[in-house]
Amino acid sequence: MFSSFNSKLITQNSTLLSGGLYIHVPFCRKKCPYCDFLSIPYSKEAEAKYLKRLLGELKEKKRLVAKRPFNLKTLYVGGGTPSVLSLESITKIVEAVKEAFFRDRPPVEATIECNPESSSLKSFKKFKELGFSRLSIGVQDLTQRGLDALDRPHGVIEAKNAIELAKEAGFEDISIDLIFGWPTQSKEELLTTLDLVATLKAVTHISYYELTIEENTKFYELESLGRLEVLNQDTLWEFTEIIEDTLKKLGFTQYEISNFAKPGHEARHNTGYWKNLPYIGLGPSAVSYLPPRRWMNVRDLNLYLDPGFGEIPIEWEESLENEESFRETLVIGLRMVEGVSIKGLEMRYGINPFDYYGQTLNELMEDNFLGLENDHLFLTKKGRRVANGVLSKLV
Numbered sequence: 294m295f296s297s298f299n300s301k302l303i304t305q306n307s308t309l310l311s312g313g314l315y316i317h318v319p320f321c322r323k324k325c326p327y328c329d330f331l332s333i334p335y336s337k338e339a340e341a342k343y344l345k346r347l348l349g350e351l352k353e354k355k356r357l358v359a360k361r362p363f364n365l366k367t368l369y370v371g372g373g374t375p376s377v378l379s380l381e382s383i384t385k386i387v388e389a390v391k392e393a394f395f396r397d398r399p400p401v402e403a404t405i406e407c408n409p410e411s412s413s414l415k416s417f418k419k420f421k422e423l424g425f426s427r428l429s430i431g432v433q434d435l436t437q438r439g440l441d442a443l444d445r446p447h448g449v450i451e452a453k454n455a456i457e458l459a460k461e462a463g464f465e466d467i468s469i470d471l472i473f474g475w476p477t478q479s480k481e482e483l484l485t486t487l488d489l490v491a492t493l494k495a496v497t498h499i500s501y502y503e504l505t506i507e508e509n510t511k512f513y514e515l516e517s518l519g520r521l522e523v524l525n526q527d528t529l530w531e532f533t534e535i536i537e538d539t540l541k542k543l544g545f546t547q548y549e550i551s552n553f554a555k556p557g558h559e560a561r562h563n564t565g566y567w568k569n570l571p572y573i574g575l576g577p578s579a580v581s582y583l584p585p586r587r588w589m590n591v592r593d594l595n596l597y598l599d600p601g602f603g604e605i606p607i608e609w610e611e612s613l614e615n616e617e618s619f620r621e622t623l624v625i626g627l628r629m630v631e632g633v634s635i636k637g638l639e640m641r642y643g644i645n646p647f648d649y650y651g652q653t654l655n656e657l658m659e660d661n662f663l664g665l666e667n668d669h670l671f672l673t674k675k676g677r678r679v680a681n682g683v684l685s686k687l688v
């Protein structure tokens with residue numbers, strides 16, 4: 294569907310503002326108890342309505358983007374679980390996306406998320422044919438007790454099979470999502486998952502997230518009632534050390550607090566978020582950022598699907614001042630292991646972080662939470678362990 298990467302054209306357009314396109318698919322087989330992303334159980338009727346609205350929104354966003362010197366480079370179809378959609382629907386979405394945004398050149402990276410229970414060789418081959426270059430598979434854990442604790446609708450074997458199928462379909466960029474710190478997880482269980490990760494040679498990228506208890510989730514409700522046995526901070530730090538050390542030995546380089554990649558397999562779309570570059574989001578609850586404006590599509594799926602509204606209703610919107618945007622770029626950028634370029638910040642915002650933060654920044658450096666090397670300010674290993682606390686001083 295997308296022709297091969299045209300590097301000459303990309304170079305010619307490099308002076309344009311560049312960014313990514315995100316499409317939110319709000320359906321899953323069932324709701325996971327820790328998840329606060331917008332998703333409802335899949336149904337054919339809802340899929341048909343969603344498709345109609347999304348294709349309408351594409352035209353809306355195309356008009357918006359056409360008014361700006363904006364160059365979309367990456368595509369990410371996430372959710373929810375995009376792989377629960379029919380292949381016909383996914384094909385229609387990709388055709389419309391190509392027509393609206395990638396007529397002259399294909400995206401440099403096109404990712405689609407899928408879950409083991411809705412994976413098949415047929416669908417993966419179709420994704421490849423449509424031009425997706427990268428699969429992101431929601432594995433979450435490789436022990437049955439972990440999958441049960443997270444109430445996942447698939448088993449360990451299905452998860453491993455999905456990775457094999459991705460390889461068989463010809464994908465060279467295969468990312469898996471994993472979660473550590475699930476209720477009552479033991480060190481042995483973490484090691485079992487990591488031992489199995491070591492056997493998954495086709496995997497080129499791992500997002501390894503610590504479980505966080507989000508409001509409006511089943512886990513939040515259980516924790517409030519004292520019925521969720523969460524791990525203590527020392528155990529979580531120990532697990533973090535084990536994960537970082539093991540993945541390093543397996544040839545994965547940590548390039549963001551929760552993300553690890555084999556050389557050359559870093560996620561370009563997500564790196565755009567960490568560099569605070571613009572993006573366009575389609576679908577319910579999707580956020581768009583065309584500086585200085587940022588806004589979120591309505592979260593209520595019924596309102597999103599209601600054709601009576603014409604244009605997609607907005608949940609909220611804001612306009613970022615230069616200083617706000619500067620702080621945000623610094624704080625998000627510090628999530629990357631390479632950190633943030635001081636010169637880059639000065640060029641983009643006309644602000645030097647040492648002048649701006651004064652003593653606060655000096656103290657964070659003296660306490661070895663932040664480091665400075667080759668013009669880049671970065672979180673040290675000590676700083677990464679307490680990243681939220683450090684970053685909250687800079688927000």
Ligand code: SF4
Nearest residue numbers: 321324325328372373
């Ligand atoms: S499958 Fe993913 S998006 Fe869907 S409910 Fe579970 S964690 Fe959330």
